[in-house]
Amino acid sequence: MYVADSRATASAAGAVRPRAGRRRTAVAPTVLALGTVSLITDVSSEMVTAVLPLYLVAGLGLSPLGFGLLDGVYNGVSALVRLAGGHLADRGGGRHKWVAGAGYALSAACKPLLLVAQTLTPIGLVLAVDRTGKGLRTAPRDALISLSSTPETRGRAFGVHRAMDTAGALLGPLVAFLVLRATVDGYDAVFTVSFCVAVVGVLVLVLFVPGGAAAPLDRSATPATLRAAFALLRRRDLRRITVCALLLGLATVSDSFVYLLLQRRLGVPDRWFALLPLGTAAAxxxxxxxxxxVADRVGRWRMFLGGHLALLLAYGLLLSSWHGPALPYAVLLLHGAFYAATDGVLMAAAADSVPPELRSSGLALVQTGQAVARFTCSLSFGAAWTAWGDRAALTGSAVALALCGLIALALRPIAPESPA
Amino acid sequence: MTLRSRVLILVSALVVLVAVAAASVLHAAARADRREQAGPGGPRIAAGRLALAGGGPRVVFRNMAWGPHRDELVSAPADDPSGPRTASGVKCLRFYAASGTGVCLQAVHGPVRDTYRAVILDTRLKERARYDVPGIPSRARVSPSGRFAAWTAFVGGDSYAGTAFSTRAAIADTRTGRLTPTLEAYRTVKDGRPYRAADVNFWGVTFAADDRTFYATMATHGSTYLVRGDLRTRTLTTLHPNVECPSLSPDGTRIAYKKRVKGAPEDAPWHLYVLNLSTGHETALAEPRSVDDQLVWRDNRTLVYALPGDYGADLYTVPADGTGKAHRVATAAVSPAYVD
Known part of the structure; x- marks a missing residue:
């Protein structure tokens, strides 16, 4: 935490911006604390994810085929949990910390259960509960990040958080394979270490993230009822953001398809295949x-659309006949840039048009819309691939993305973006 | 709470958690060390020379007994697989051999994570070629002539709590070195019509004696099919539903396989069957347990397969005509291949 703290402060102090005045530029301690929690939690969860296939096949001798069949159900449940988490966090004037904490604790509690679950069904259930914890915590955590940073630095605050989060995701598999190497197939040790790491994450949250309302709430503010949460969609800006996120999500091909296309079209050798997600994560x-x-300076909405332009370029490269050796790197760089320009930035943009007392519900709404749209895209992309082949499916997605991008450009929220 | 007390709480919790984590790692490491010591009552194993042809009837398999030769290819008398084992020093996760050609699926310990490869072995277990394997190895086969080798790997999802898995079945021509990394490259004909789907998975290749025909499992939309493949025209044709991990009899008339049966528990869904290719008749075998393995024909009448055991897996036999009973023939063994 101190390392991240000093690094973030140093870079913030080092980048002297003309015309920015003497505005306080350090990232809020709460954001750094939440970033640390996410980093630690991602180390823990990615440890499990990294060894899970090996554990199922080599450790337990199970056939994991068809294990993903329940993904559709999970996705639906996870969307509901997300909305519920967002709503619960807003009720009672800022219970964000405790709802997020419950989500982190739920996921942590799943790790020791993996030690006892020895067959596919219980393991599937444990993973589903783990995912429920993730669904529960995401919106309250993002609300906390937005509430504890000033509007004009929100993009950077989310950027810092997402960078720390991704760092954890990259470290997790490393830790897991170190443990596995030291213990020769000691999956129980991996799960135990993962549990201990997860508990540290929960503790950091409980001890170092301030509870209660992160921002002083207006007494006359809308009470956080369910009706008020859905009434958020009557706000033009949030409605437009949600609709745009949904439209663009419908044209966002899921990661695994991108890697599969990369391998098929560019002939990436099998031994590199497992490393492709690392390329995206690193970028x-x-x-x-x-x-x-940059989003704080030029406008978050512009950055969000720019991110989708990067994705469109990545599609274009995958469709092009150019087969240079740099192509996989270029595609992965663009893919990573897409995430960097959209994931946290969308939350920062949405936060601008949701009042603080409904922040968590509002962010959950946008996230859920996006998640549902992406899942729909996965299904239709798979169907298009089946019917017309991978090239046609990707061409269709590229056209859809360009169209949705144009609509989003026309629909852009007009609320004054935080100037910088 | 002051910052000081919060830091104090965190530090004390860290001490406890680090101790728990360290204890679990040390415990697991000690267990791994014990596996390096030969256990009492285990099979006799001695290092020696191992040949995939010309050494008389032997069974070659991966030894899983604790001790210095754990995971190595060993050979034992074909008529007494539980007899003394000769260890080769070559480690494999999965193995098969025919006519002096072996295929050995190995883990390669990298700095970050394990990768996998398929190594083609000659009669004296010398490496002739190697190929990358994209995931965790599962099945291995060599054609009766020794010319073609095939393997299946599980490829896992990489996203957060990603639970979708797929399989890749690859075929290598050991004479030309040509590799087909996935059977998805073949044209598929299902129920008489060309078939294409993104969710297609293949596994469990088994070869016929003509070095042209092979069989495998194709899965799509939640169902599995026995497919017949043609190495020359690069096509696959569906033959029969609900067939996994086919294994062709030496006389080429029957397929032994695991069939998903109704009413079986989700974690043990299979029963062993033999399919007569000319009549389409299915015969249930006398093994009552669910088996997750690609069977091996010891001869035209007897099948050999692995079931989970105290040291990973044990080998069993059962008659191919549905009569008799299953017998355990070796403990701590997996991936058998009969050579002579």
């Missing part, structure tokens, strides 16, 4: 903070 990690800062 995301490196670009999250700089793009968040």
């Amino acid at each position: 995301f990690l490196l670009l999250a903070v700089p793009l968040g800062r």
Whole structure:
């Protein structure tokens, strides 16, 4: 935490911006604390994810095929949980910390259960509960980040958080395989270490993230009822953001398809296949903070659309006949840039048009819309691939993305973006 | 709470958690060390020379007994697989051999994570070729002539709590070195019509003696099919539903396989069957347990397969005509291949 703290402060102090005046530029301690919690939690969860296939096949001798069949159900449940988490956090004037904490604790509690679950069904259930914890915590945590940073530095705050989060995701598999190497297939040790790490994450949250309302609430503010949460959609800006996120989500091909296309079209050797997600994550990690800062300056909405332009370029490269050796790197860089320019930036943009007392519900709404749209895209992309082949499916997605991008450009929220 | 007390709480919790984590790692490491010591009552194992042809009837398999030769290829008398084992020093996760050609699926310990490869072995277990394997190895086969080798790997999802898995079945021509990394490259004909789907998975290749025909499992939309493949025209044709991990009899007339049966628990869904290719008749075998393995024909009448055991897996036999009973023939063994 201190390392991240000093690094973020140093870079913030080092980047002297003309015309920015003497505005306080350090990232809020709450954001750094939440970033630390996410970093630690991602180390823990990615440890499990990294060894899970090996554990199922080599450790337990199970056939994991068809294990993903329940993904559709999970996605639906996870969307509901997300909305519920967002709503619960807003009720009672800022219970964000405790709802997020419950989500982190739920996921932590799943790790020791993996030690006892020895067959597919219980393991699937444990993973579902783990995912429920993730669904529960995401919106309250993002609300806390937005509430504890000033409007004009929100993009950077989310960038710092996402960078720390991704760093954890990159470290997790490393830790897992170190443990596995030291213990020769000691999956129980991996799960135990993962549990201990997860508990540290929960403790950091409980001890170092301030509870209660992160921002002083207006007495006359809308009470956080369910009706008020859905009434948020009557706000033009939030409605437009949600609709745009939904439209663009419908044209966002899921990661696994992108890697599969990359391998098929560019002939990436099998041995590199497992490393492709690391390329995206590394680019995301490196670009999250700089793009968040740029978003604060040029406008988050513009950055969000720019991110989708990067995705469109990545599609274009995958469709092009150019087969240079740099192509996989270029595609992964663009893919990572897409995440860096959209993931935290969308939350920062949405936060601008949701009042603080309904922040968590509002962010959950946008996230859920996006998640549902992406899942729909996955299904239709799979169907298009089946019917017309991968090239046609990707061409269709590229056209859809360009169209949705144009609509989003026309629909852009007109609320004064935080100037910088 | 002051910052000081909060830091104090965190530090004390860290001490406890680090101790728990360290204890679990040390415990697991000590267990791994014990596996390096030969256990009492285990099979006799001695290092020696191992040949995939010309050494008389032997069974070659991956030894899983604790001790210095754990995970190595060993050979034992074909008529007494539980007899003394000769260890080769070559480690494999999965193995198969025919006519002096072996295929050994190995883990390669990298600095960050393990990768996998398929190594083609000659009669004396010398490496002839190697290929990357994109995931955790599962099945291995060599054609009866020794010319073609095939393997299946599980490829896992990488996203957060990603639970979707797929399989890749690859075929290598050991004479030309040509590799087909996935059977998805073949044209598929299902129920007489060309078939294409993004969710298609293949696994469990088994070869016929003509070095042209093979069989495998194709899965799509939640169902599995026995497919017949043609190495020359690069096509696959569906033959029969609900067939996994086919294994062709030496006389080429029957397929032994695991079939998903109704009413079986989700975690043990299979029963062993033999399918007569000319009549389409299915015969249930006398093994009552659910088996997750690609069977091996010891001869035209007897099948060999692995079931989970105290040291990973044990080998069993059962008659191919549905009569008799299953017998355990070796403990701490997996991936058998009969050579002579």
